[in-house]
Amino acid sequence: MPIPVPVIEDEEVEAPPPPPPKEIPPYGTKEWIQYVSEIDGHLPTPIPVSITGSEKYSCPPLQWYNFDVYPHKVKLTNTGFTALIGAKWRTERPYIEGGPFLEKHVFSQIHFHWGANLMEGSDHIVDNRKHPGEMHVTFFRSEYLTQEEAFQHPDGVAIFCYLITHGLEPDPRLEWVIEGFKRVQESKNYTRIGPRPMSKLIPMFFEDYFLYWGTLHTTKGKDFVCRWIIPRCVLSADEDQMKQFHKLWDPYDEPIVRNFRPLQAKEERTVFFISPHWSQYNSLLPLPKSLPETSISILSQEYATKPWMLPPQNAYMMSEQTKKDDDAKAQRTSDEKQMITDSSDK
Structure with a gap:
């Protein structure tokens, strides 16, 4: 004779609370x-x-x-x-x-x-x-x-x-x-x-x-x-x-x-x-x-x-001061190279 299986009733589960209503932004924003x-x-x-x-x-x-x-x-x-x-x-x-x-x-x-x-x-x-x-x-x-x-x-x-x-x-x-x-x-x-x-x-x-x-x-x-x-x-x-x-x-x-x-x-x-x-x-x-x-x-x-990032076609966008700074930097580099060359010649 089969043994009856007891029926276990599900515990009552509370439904999750509804999500709060979405806040609507004010008109005009x-x-x-x-x-x-x-x-x-x-x-x-x-x-x-x-x-x-x-x-x-x-x-x-x-x-x-x-x-x-x-x-x-x-x-x-x-x-x-x-x-x-x-x-x-x-x-x-x-x-x-x-x-x-x-x-x-x-x-x-x-x-x-x-x-x-x-x-x-x-x-x-x-x-x-x-x-x-x-x-x-x-x-x-x-x-x-x-x-x-x-x-x-x-x-x-x-x-x-x-x-x-x-x-x-x-x-x-x-x-x-x-x-x-x-x-x-x-x-x-x-x-x-x-x-x-x-x-x-x-x-x-x-x-x-x-x-x-x-x-x-x-x-x-x-x-x-x-x-x-x-x-x-x-x-x-x-x-x-x-x-x-x-x-x-x-x-x-x-x-x-x-x-x-x-x-x-x-x-x-x-x-x-x-x-x-x-x-x-x-x-x-x-x-x-x-x-x-x-x-x-x-x-x-x-x-x-970082104006040096601009392509050559946009060189006109660089300020005059930036151009002068770049020219001065290039001149210093050139002078340093020349000094090294002169020293090696001696």
Whole structure:
């Protein structure tokens, strides 16, 4: 006869206390902009943008560091989907601070979107209007070390989206990039261009831009939360410049004619209009006709205290005193060598 097994009742376990409610940052702070990522970050992109559909919000001025410093090399790659620009510096790379950012964000890469004609091509529409193209400049939070790691965090990546409008004259900012297209016609090819500092391609601004949160859906099928920034300043390419993009081939040796993403609904998400300053009759502002415009890039403390780290093309940034000190040091070295030579001759 089987021995009955006594049933041991589970001791009553108290449920863990609920986590304390998340403290919402006060409206008007940069922390509140970051908090909105938790509400809107899952929504798809790109979306329509306009002044009337946005919320005015104040932030400190954006600060651009080292964008006038010449890179060691600039590489242009035909990925088979877009034209991609990467650059390397021997020392510190360009970065941004201030504005809506709580932390330093470093420059990562640039790529382009375009269409089959001048009536399409931009990811975003502004004031219900499409434009021939769009240039995306990617930055990532410096503490994450790489863009790949930064994409794993909702505060990791910011993408600056510059509309490329149709102009009657070629845009000199784009000219040195387009010049390299003929060397990367086939997919997966790359070449060196320039090098030129990023300020020769990227329009810089203190204020007056749109910002929203949304998901980047990649060609590999992955989704990442990003901060999207749309400046009111634009690039302005003529028809011939935009046709040069069609000379790039996809992996099947067909011209890349359309690589812009389908427009998504804005839904109930917040689009910030950060620190508006200029005329608000139109959402976009043209670049000044007279180029080059005055640069607003700042030299970082690293370069300012160690000017010898600057590449030769940036020698003009060194103060006159630094030049004199370097000349004096070189002269002392030369004199010492001469004294040694004279002593050996004796």
